[in-house]
Amino acid sequence: MWEIATNFTEVLGALLALLWGLAARWPGRVLVWSGLLAVVVQVVLVGLTWPTGWDYVSNRVVLALPLMLAPAALVVVVSLPRLEPRWPVHAAAVGALLDFYVVFVDRPAPPYTVNVIVLWAILLGATGLLWWRQGRIRALPVLAVVVVVLGGAVFYLQRASVLPDRLDMASMTNLDWGGGPVGTGHEHAMRNVTDLTGPSGRPDAAFTLVAQEKRITLSSGATVDAWTFNGQVPGPELRVRQGDLVQVTLVNHLKSEGVTVHWHGLDVPDAEDGVAGVTQDAVRPGGTYVYRFRATQAGSFWYHTHQDSYLAVDRGLFGPLTVLPPEATGLDLPVMAHEWTTPQGVRTAFGTSDTQRRVAVAPGTPVRLRLINTSDNTVWGAADKDPRTFVLTGTPFTVAAIDGTDLVGPTPLRDVRLPMGVGGRYDLTFTMPGHPVRLTDLADPGGGLLLGEGPAPAVRSDLPDFDPAGYGAGVRSPFKAFDRRFKLILDDGPAFYDGSLSFPSTINNLLFPDTPTLMVREGDAVETTFVNRGHNDHPMHLHGHHALVLSRNGEPVRSWWTDSLEILPGQTYTVAFHADNPGVWMDHCHNLKHAFQGMVMHLAYEGVHSPFQVGHKTINRPE
Ligand code: C2O
Ligand code: CU
Numbered sequence: 001m002w003e004i005a006t007n008f009t010e011v012l013g014a015l016l017a018l019l020w021g022l023a024a025r026w027p028g029r030v031l032v033w034s035g036l037l038a039v040v041v042q043v044v045l046v047g048l049t050w051p052t053g054w055d056y057v058s059n060r061v062v063l064a065l066p067l068m069l070a071p072a073a074l075v076v077v078v079s080l081p082r083l084e085p086r087w088p089v090h091a092a093a094v095g096a097l098l099d100f101y102v103v104f105v106d107r108p109a110p111p112y113t114v115n116v117i118v119l120w121a122i123l124l125g126a127t128g129l130l131w132w133r134q135g136r137i138r139a140l141p142v143l144a145v146v147v148v149v150l151g152g153a154v155f156y157l158q159r160a161s162v163l164p165d166r167l168d169m170a171s172m173t174n175l176d177w178g179g180g181p182v183g184t185g186h187e188h189a190m191r192n193v194t195d196l197t198g199p200s201g202r203p204d205a206a207f208t209l210v211a212q213e214k215r216i217t218l219s220s221g222a223t224v225d226a227w228t229f230n231g232q233v234p235g236p237e238l239r240v241r242q243g244d245l246v247q248v249t250l251v252n253h254l255k256s257e258g259v260t261v262h263w264h265g266l267d268v269p270d271a272e273d274g275v276a277g278v279t280q281d282a283v284r285p286g287g288t289y290v291y292r293f294r295a296t297q298a299g300s301f302w303y304h305t306h307q308d309s310y311l312a313v314d315r316g317l318f319g320p321l322t323v324l325p326p327e328a329t330g331l332d333l334p335v336m337a338h339e340w341t342t343p344q345g346v347r348t349a350f351g352t353s354d355t356q357r358r359v360a361v362a363p364g365t366p367v368r369l370r371l372i373n374t375s376d377n378t379v380w381g382a383a384d385k386d387p388r389t390f391v392l393t394g395t396p397f398t399v400a401a402i403d404g405t406d407l408v409g410p411t412p413l414r415d416v417r418l419p420m421g422v423g424g425r426y427d428l429t430f431t432m433p434g435h436p437v438r439l440t441d442l443a444d445p446g447g448g449l450l451l452g453e454g455p456a457p458a459v460r461s462d463l464p465d466f467d468p469a470g471y472g473a474g475v476r477s478p479f480k481a482f483d484r485r486f487k488l489i490l491d492d493g494p495a496f497y498d499g500s501l502s503f504p505s506t507i508n509n510l511l512f513p514d515t516p517t518l519m520v521r522e523g524d525a526v527e528t529t530f531v532n533r534g535h536n537d538h539p540m541h542l543h544g545h546h547a548l549v550l551s552r553n554g555e556p557v558r559s560w561w562t563d564s565l566e567i568l569p570g571q572t573y574t575v576a577f578h579a580d581n582p583g584v585w586m587d588h589c590h591n592l593k594h595a596f597q598g599m600v601m602h603l604a605y606e607g608v609h610s611p612f613q614v615g616h617k618t619i620n621r622p623e
Helices: 002-025 029-052 054-079 087-106 113-132 139-160 592-596
Strands: 205-217 223-229 238-241 245-252 262-264 288-294 299-304 318-324 331-342 345-350 357-359 366-373 388-393 398-402 417-420 425-431 437-441 449-451 484-492 495-497 500-502 505-507 517-520 525-532 538-542 547-552 564-567 572-578 584-589 600-605
Touching (some): 029 087, 054 113, 087 113, 139 495, 238 245, 299 331, 299 425, 318 331, 345 437, 366 388, 366 437, 484 517, 517 525, 525 538, 525 564
Parallel strands (some): 205 245, 238 318, 357 449, 484 525, 517 600
Antiparallel strands (some): 205 223, 245 288, 388 417, 388 437, 398 425, 437 449, 484 505, 495 500, 584 600
């Protein structure tokens, strides 16, 4: 409901401006009354979206509607019934156009002070001019002025959106202190990101990852010119025991591409986080880099490059990272859901299996499938807002863990669909029955993973969605009071980014590097609220921390710890985390195309300094 109504409110202003324009040119009752009717419809539509929450209508109520209503009222009072004078009708066209500009093009986020001043100055100025000329304004000169002003604005915006050649991570200007004590920013840094390293000593588990090009053949025979770790996609599973000191040596044998390794979901020390331009420089071809961290969290994680990640993760620079608890038994299998670009088209796959793959499992075996969604859902023009959806058929099962953290009191499930945001992980556990069990990606109902002997069970897609918000007993929140609260409005609209025009997704109507840097002090309890006011889903991923989900759309949930939270259009989530891992951390949408187009911000601890740079003249392109 919200989505349909809100989408209509975005375009109605343009339609109305056209109606008023025609009515001013060819005055007639039908046009004028249609215009007035459209105004009423706009008010009703905004009324329909009102219950979704103030954050979803504030831009309409505070900014857009008054611009439309005030001149429309003038038409009623001054120009009816004879439709003379005509200037109020012209003014109404200007007001409707401004409404369209606000809700469709500009999409401002609070506070709206500057927007109010500018928009009303335009409306009042135009109305004054029209009144002075009695609405008899010649179209050609007006058109010429509009074209010159608009052209100038577009040219300026295009130039201004080009990213700088060199941007110091330490020079971000939009610092948000979340209502807590304001500190010194980055200037008086006591600690450097590069000092925040993992422990020294002899590693319990040591791996080498070699980034290299390789042509990969999927099970269907389709081929991928992949970028791989160790010549395989996904990269080798790094399987360690909880508590292990892990050492990974990265070697870059790619011909002309930098690489890093980020440990998605593992809250490692900042210098080990593997983000080009934030925690290290991208490793150049021929270079190496050593990561060290202690694997304190048992659970399902994954690793991937964080250099050109939109391009490079898609092409294969990722793999599973499993931290086993001491008591692990049975079949324990990471399943990485990916989509590959091949000359034969896009292939939906688990790993490299884009056809059905069978695995023998003896009945009675405890099974844990570590389902990991690695696939950017914006790459292939699929509807951005649809999360990938999986079905496990043939057995009751539990979602034992989400995002590498065990749930409290999960209960058996059956006949549900599992929608998952990008970057997220669900651990599905069950005891192998005497007949086959099948895991399917609904994007490819014929494929998937088949466990056990016998005919594959049929897959149904008409099932209710699994919803973690109402599942299990929920974590009892350890948060009492908050030192800082942040609010982030997610939206999308037409804009330039780095010189090109597209439909980027924004945070508080800003794109990196203008997005806010969330500033905290070590020890803070931090609350963050995400409001998705746009058209796309945004799996928001904060590095270095797990956040506890507290509420959705104002309703309390069965809380769970997350590091990749799927936020659908029309959803507001409030989460909380402890600022207990000092550093400068990326916080971004894991629909990597969105990140690539500027949906990136950072969490920074007061007094911690990143010496790294991003920008066209540096090697670092983390997105
Ligand atoms: Cu999966 Cu910023 O990463
Ligand atoms: Cu996004």
